[in-house]
Amino acid sequence: MRHKKRGNHLGRTSSHKKALMRNMAAQIFEHKQIKTTEAKAKELRGYVDRLITYAKKGSVHHRRLAFKFLQNKEIVTSLFEEIAPVYETRNGGYTRIIKLGRRKGDGASVTVIQLVDFEAGSETVKKEKKTKDAKKEKTAKDKAPVKEEKAADSETKAEEPVASEPEKTEEKKETE
Helix, strand or coil: CCCCCCCCCCCHHHHHHHHHHHHHHHHHHHHHHHEEEEHHHHHHHHHHHHHHHHHHHCCCCHHHHHHHHHHHHHHHHHHHHHHHHHHHHCCCCEEEEEEEEEEECCCEEEEEECCCCCCCCCCCCCCCCCCCCHHHHHHHHHHHHHHHHHHHHHHHHHHHHHHHHHHHHHHHHHHH
Protein backbone atom coordinates (compact mmCIF):
# COMPACT_ATOMS: atom_id res chain seq x y z
CA MET A 1 0.00 0.00 0.00
CA ARG A 2 1.06 3.58 -0.65
CA HIS A 3 0.31 5.14 2.71
CA LYS A 4 1.71 8.71 2.91
CA LYS A 5 3.35 8.36 -0.52
CA ARG A 6 2.62 11.58 -2.36
CA GLY A 7 3.07 12.32 -6.03
CA ASN A 8 2.85 10.34 -9.21
CA HIS A 9 5.60 7.82 -10.01
CA LEU A 10 5.10 8.34 -13.76
CA GLY A 11 6.14 4.73 -14.36
CA ARG A 12 9.78 5.46 -13.54
CA THR A 13 12.31 4.73 -10.85
CA SER A 14 12.94 7.51 -8.36
CA SER A 15 16.27 8.48 -9.94
CA HIS A 16 14.71 8.60 -13.42
CA LYS A 17 11.81 10.72 -12.19
CA LYS A 18 14.22 13.08 -10.41
CA ALA A 19 16.26 13.53 -13.59
CA LEU A 20 13.08 14.08 -15.62
CA MET A 21 11.82 16.77 -13.24
CA ARG A 22 15.23 18.51 -13.22
CA ASN A 23 15.36 18.62 -17.01
CA MET A 24 11.77 19.77 -17.41
CA ALA A 25 12.15 22.49 -14.74
CA ALA A 26 15.31 23.76 -16.44
CA GLN A 27 13.53 23.83 -19.81
CA ILE A 28 10.52 25.73 -18.47
CA PHE A 29 12.80 28.37 -16.95
CA GLU A 30 14.74 28.62 -20.20
CA HIS A 31 11.83 28.69 -22.67
CA LYS A 32 9.01 29.96 -20.38
CA GLN A 33 6.74 27.14 -21.63
CA ILE A 34 6.99 23.50 -22.62
CA LYS A 35 4.69 20.95 -24.20
CA THR A 36 4.30 17.67 -22.30
CA THR A 37 1.74 15.18 -21.03
CA GLU A 38 -0.82 16.19 -18.44
CA ALA A 39 0.54 13.89 -15.70
CA LYS A 40 4.08 15.20 -16.10
CA ALA A 41 2.86 18.82 -16.13
CA LYS A 42 0.87 18.36 -12.92
CA GLU A 43 3.84 16.76 -11.20
CA LEU A 44 6.26 19.43 -12.48
CA ARG A 45 4.09 22.29 -11.20
CA GLY A 46 5.08 21.68 -7.56
CA TYR A 47 8.79 21.64 -8.34
CA VAL A 48 8.63 24.83 -10.38
CA ASP A 49 6.59 26.67 -7.75
CA ARG A 50 9.05 25.69 -5.03
CA LEU A 51 12.04 26.87 -7.09
CA ILE A 52 10.39 30.23 -7.83
CA THR A 53 9.67 30.65 -4.11
CA TYR A 54 13.37 30.01 -3.42
CA ALA A 55 14.26 32.66 -5.99
CA LYS A 56 11.87 35.18 -4.44
CA LYS A 57 13.57 34.77 -1.06
CA GLY A 58 16.91 35.33 -2.78
CA SER A 59 19.34 34.33 -0.03
CA VAL A 60 22.55 32.42 -0.66
CA HIS A 61 21.04 29.38 1.04
CA HIS A 62 18.05 29.41 -1.31
CA ARG A 63 20.31 29.89 -4.32
CA ARG A 64 22.27 26.81 -3.26
CA LEU A 65 19.05 24.81 -2.82
CA ALA A 66 17.94 25.82 -6.32
CA PHE A 67 21.34 24.88 -7.75
CA LYS A 68 21.21 21.54 -5.93
CA PHE A 69 18.02 20.73 -7.82
CA LEU A 70 18.68 22.33 -11.24
CA GLN A 71 22.46 21.77 -11.45
CA ASN A 72 22.87 24.53 -14.05
CA LYS A 73 24.41 27.89 -13.11
CA GLU A 74 22.97 29.82 -16.07
CA ILE A 75 19.42 28.65 -15.37
CA VAL A 76 19.74 29.44 -11.65
CA THR A 77 21.07 32.91 -12.46
CA SER A 78 18.20 33.62 -14.85
CA LEU A 79 15.73 32.27 -12.29
CA PHE A 80 16.97 34.61 -9.57
CA GLU A 81 17.61 37.70 -11.73
CA GLU A 82 14.90 37.59 -14.44
CA ILE A 83 12.02 35.39 -13.29
CA ALA A 84 11.82 36.05 -9.53
CA PRO A 85 11.34 39.85 -9.79
CA VAL A 86 8.26 39.31 -11.97
CA TYR A 87 6.60 37.26 -9.22
CA GLU A 88 7.60 39.51 -6.30
CA THR A 89 3.98 40.40 -5.45
CA ARG A 90 2.39 37.05 -6.39
CA ASN A 91 1.76 34.55 -3.58
CA GLY A 92 1.78 31.35 -5.63
CA GLY A 93 0.28 30.00 -8.81
CA TYR A 94 3.29 30.74 -10.97
CA THR A 95 2.40 28.21 -13.65
CA ARG A 96 -0.53 27.65 -15.98
CA ILE A 97 -1.51 24.32 -17.56
CA ILE A 98 -3.42 24.47 -20.85
CA LYS A 99 -4.87 21.26 -22.23
CA LEU A 100 -4.29 20.75 -25.95
CA GLY A 101 -6.03 17.44 -26.58
CA ARG A 102 -4.88 13.90 -27.21
CA ARG A 103 -1.67 12.77 -28.87
CA LYS A 104 -2.27 10.87 -32.10
CA GLY A 105 0.03 7.91 -31.47
CA ASP A 106 -0.87 6.75 -27.98
CA GLY A 107 -3.82 8.95 -27.01
CA ALA A 108 -1.99 10.62 -24.12
CA SER A 109 -3.43 13.91 -22.92
CA VAL A 110 -1.02 16.65 -24.09
CA THR A 111 -0.74 20.01 -22.33
CA VAL A 112 1.38 23.13 -22.33
CA ILE A 113 2.75 24.25 -18.99
CA GLN A 114 3.87 27.86 -18.98
CA LEU A 115 4.99 30.53 -16.58
CA VAL A 116 2.27 33.07 -15.85
CA ASP A 117 3.04 36.74 -16.72
CA PHE A 118 5.59 35.81 -19.39
CA GLU A 119 5.17 36.14 -23.13
CA ALA A 120 6.20 32.90 -24.76
CA GLY A 121 7.91 34.67 -27.65
CA SER A 122 6.33 34.30 -31.04
CA GLU A 123 4.73 31.02 -30.05
CA THR A 124 1.19 31.47 -28.83
CA VAL A 125 -0.93 28.65 -27.60
CA LYS A 126 -4.43 28.66 -29.01
CA LYS A 127 -6.97 26.13 -27.98
CA GLU A 128 -8.92 25.15 -31.07
CA LYS A 129 -11.68 22.63 -31.32
CA LYS A 130 -11.40 20.70 -34.53
CA THR A 131 -14.80 20.41 -36.15
CA LYS A 132 -15.82 19.86 -39.70
CA ASP A 133 -17.19 23.41 -39.99
CA ALA A 134 -13.96 24.93 -38.70
CA LYS A 135 -11.95 22.88 -41.19
CA LYS A 136 -14.18 23.98 -44.05
CA GLU A 137 -13.89 27.65 -43.04
CA LYS A 138 -10.13 27.34 -42.75
CA THR A 139 -9.74 25.82 -46.19
CA ALA A 140 -12.04 28.45 -47.69
CA LYS A 141 -9.98 31.24 -46.09
CA ASP A 142 -6.74 29.68 -47.31
CA LYS A 143 -7.95 29.44 -50.90
CA ALA A 144 -9.31 33.00 -51.20
CA PRO A 145 -6.09 34.96 -50.45
CA VAL A 146 -4.09 32.72 -52.78
CA LYS A 147 -6.21 33.80 -55.74
CA GLU A 148 -5.77 37.47 -54.84
CA GLU A 149 -2.02 37.04 -54.50
CA LYS A 150 -1.83 35.33 -57.87
CA ALA A 151 -3.73 38.23 -59.44
CA ALA A 152 -1.41 40.74 -57.79
CA ASP A 153 1.64 38.76 -58.95
CA SER A 154 0.38 38.68 -62.55
CA GLU A 155 -0.06 42.49 -62.53
CA THR A 156 3.50 43.03 -61.31
CA LYS A 157 4.85 40.51 -63.79
CA ALA A 158 3.12 42.33 -66.63
CA GLU A 159 4.71 45.60 -65.53
CA GLU A 160 8.22 44.26 -65.01
CA PRO A 161 9.06 43.32 -68.63
CA VAL A 162 7.83 46.69 -69.84
CA ALA A 163 10.00 48.48 -67.31
CA SER A 164 13.03 46.31 -67.99
CA GLU A 165 12.89 46.55 -71.81
CA PRO A 166 13.89 50.23 -72.02
CA GLU A 167 16.79 49.57 -69.66
CA LYS A 168 18.03 46.79 -71.91
CA THR A 169 17.80 49.01 -74.96
CA GLU A 170 19.73 51.75 -73.17
CA GLU A 171 22.43 49.27 -72.18
CA LYS A 172 22.66 48.03 -75.77
CA LYS A 173 23.04 51.59 -77.02
CA GLU A 174 25.82 52.27 -74.55
CA THR A 175 27.74 49.19 -75.61
CA GLU A 176 27.43 50.03 -79.33
